[in-house]
Amino acid sequence: MKFLIIEDEKLLAESLKTLLEEKGYQADTVYDGITGEEYAKLDIYDLVILDVLLPGRSGCQVARNLRSRHFGTPILMLTARAALEDRVEGLDAGADYYLTKPFDSRELFACINVLLRRQGPQVNELSFGNTSLDLFSGTLFCGEKNLRLSAREFDILRLLFQNPERNFPKERILAHVWGYDSNAVENHVEVYVGFLRKKLAAIGSNVRIVAVRRLGYHLEVEQPC
Amino acid sequence: MKFLIIEDEKLLAESLKTLLEEKGYQADTVYDGITGEEYAKLDIYDLVILDVLLPGRSGCQVARNLRSRHFGTPILMLTARAALEDRVEGLDAGADYYLTKPFDSRELFACINVLLRRQGPQVNELSFGNTSLDLFSGTLFCGEKNLRLSAREFDILRLLFQNPERNFPKERILAHVWGYDSNAVENHVEVYVGFLRKKLAAIGSNVRIVAVRRLGYHLEVEQPC
DNA sequence: AGATATGCTGAAATGAAGCTGAAAAATGAC
DNA sequence: GTCATTTTTCAGCTTCATTTCAGCATATCT
Numbered sequence: 001m002k003f004l005i006i007e008d009e010k011l012l013a014e015s016l017k018t019l020l021e022e023k024g025y026q027a028d029t030v031y032d033g034i035t036g037e038e039y040a041k042l043d044i045y046d047l048v049i050l051d052v053l054l055p056g057r058s059g060c061q062v063a064r065n066l067r068s069r070h071f072g073t074p075i076l077m078l079t080a081r082a083a084l085e086d087r088v089e090g091l092d093a094g095a096d097y098y099l100t101k102p103f104d105s106r107e108l109f110a111c112i113n114v115l116l117r118r119q120g121p122q123v124n125e126l127s128f129g130n131t132s133l134d135l136f137s138g139t140l141f142c143g144e145k146n147l148r149l150s151a152r153e154f155d156i157l158r159l160l161f162q163n164p165e166r167n168f169p170k171e172r173i174l175a176h177v178w179g180y181d182s183n184a185v186e187n188h189v190e191v192y193v194g195f196l197r198k199k200l201a202a203i204g205s206n207v208r209i210v211a212v213r214r215l216g217y218h219l220e221v222e223q224p225c
Numbered sequence: 226m227k228f229l230i231i232e233d234e235k236l237l238a239e240s241l242k243t244l245l246e247e248k249g250y251q252a253d254t255v256y257d258g259i260t261g262e263e264y265a266k267l268d269i270y271d272l273v274i275l276d277v278l279l280p281g282r283s284g285c286q287v288a289r290n291l292r293s294r295h296f297g298t299p300i301l302m303l304t305a306r307a308a309l310e311d312r313v314e315g316l317d318a319g320a321d322y323y324l325t326k327p328f329d330s331r332e333l334f335a336c337i338n339v340l341l342r343r344q345g346p347q348v349n350e351l352s353f354g355n356t357s358l359d360l361f362s363g364t365l366f367c368g369e370k371n372l373r374l375s376a377r378e379f380d381i382l383r384l385l386f387q388n389p390e391r392n393f394p395k396e397r398i399l400a401h402v403w404g405y406d407s408n409a410v411e412n413h414v415e416v417y418v419g420f421l422r423k424k425l426a427a428i429g430s431n432v433r434i435v436a437v438r439r440l441g442y443h444l445e446v447e448q449p450c
Numbered sequence: 451a452g453a454t455a456t457g458c459t460g461a462a463a464t465g466a467a468g469c470t471g472a473a474a475a476a477t478g479a480c
Numbered sequence: 481g482t483c484a485t486t487t488t489t490c491a492g493c494t495t496c497a498t499t500t501c502a503g504c505a506t507a508t509c510t
Contacts, residue, residue: 187490
């Protein structure tokens with residue numbers, strides 16, 4: 001679970017990061033709107049904490065830009081400005097919750113829980129075709145057979161299982177699984193897709209990982225002829 | 226779109242109902258927690274507006290009971306109690322937003338929009354005629370049939386679907402899809418338009434790609450003769 | 451009508467994107 | 481330390497989306 005904190009008061013940003021890390025979350029901090037928007041666009045975060053008053057580009061503008069590009073991650077907007085107009089503007093810009101400084105850490109965590117909870121009920125198993133992926137054990141099930149996946153294999157397959165029909169470019173898989181700043185190359189994804197295809201075949205799954213050139217990978221259920 | 230208002234101040238409940246109906250929503254009002262919970266369990270509402278201080282059963286208790294039964298409808302909690310403890314308790318109980326009375330109607334609608342915005346699966350598509358283009362999967366849908374597009378086909382058709390009636394000169398399509406500095410020639414566009422016309426026909430679409438000499442391509446819905 | 455420009459199409463060539471097997475390196479358990 | 485497993489690297493191979501091209505069709509102009 002990884003958070004992005006966009007907040008120019010470095011002291012507050014760092015104390016937020018510390019708070020989150022104490023709860024076992026990861027967090028990246030950036031200090032201006034333009035950089036923040038770049039980071040958010042990587043689409044590797046589960047929640048964005050966004051200040052309104054920022055150098056470079058206002059939080060509202062950042063939210064609007066992101067939402068216009070169908071950015072789906074929850075945004076928690078944070079600000080000292082309590083005026084009604086600001087709250088309405090923030091929410092209309094695409095924020096999912098508006099919290100006024102100073103706030104209590106319990107309230108912050110209550111909000112975070114709400115936003116993460118709304119991401120859909122906590123499932124512990126994803127299914128597609130005749131196959132399911134156990135999220136706790138990282139095990140692939142198909143009928144009686146099952147197979148343990150390695151960490152990387154699991155991360156990739158979970159991403160695909162979450163949106164089976166959607167195309168995930170290698171670039172995005174790299175950012176999601178290896179991290180945007182890693183020096184992993186696209187061939188890593190190809191190799192792992194190879195591993196996963198073998199494992200799917202080994203348990204007799206009818207799920208296929210299909211490559212669409214330049215657009216990425218997605219899942220399909222094999223059609224019986 | 227139907228709302229449930231659980232609020233014991235009848236005056237406020239009715240004015241909320243009126244406000245919502247002015248915006249074209251339907252709303253039912255109930256005045257105590259126990260009845261409210263019964264109504265909510267019908268699971269026919271798109272959003273529940275829930276007061277905290279209620280006769281019969283508190284709003285927090287209602288929310289907790291509902292959430293423990295996997296009640297998924299968004300809950301907007303409404304109250305005069307602004308204390309931190311109350312906000313945290315309300316959110317932890319399962320509310321999705323906590324609004325303090327007195328509130329402005331603009332703020333109320335901003336919240337409602339936030340809560341309704343997140344409903345439904347993440348679908349992102351452009352439609353024209355009887356056909357739609359899924360932007361996540363690069364798939365063309367028409368009735369039951371669907372077809373995946375290649376990267377270039379997808380880029381071109383997305384451009385056309387974004388402004389169906391507008392003419393796009395080949396030169397502009399080249400710049401947009403192949404890039405300004407590419408050495409692609411106009412025949413590439415012609416060839417791809419050919420591919421796309423075949424695919425549109427294959428799924429029975431009534432969308433035509435029409436060429437206007439010198440002006441470019443645009444979309445039209447085929448008129449039945 | 452004839453000439454010219456523009457758009458359409460099927461088939462073949464090409465090359466970048468993706469695949470694979472094997473080996474090396476890293477990690478972690480014991 | 482060993483051994484097993486996972487991850488990374490790499491070079492050669494395959495394949496299919498893209499490109500190329502030649503010829504045909506249709507619109508526009510003189």
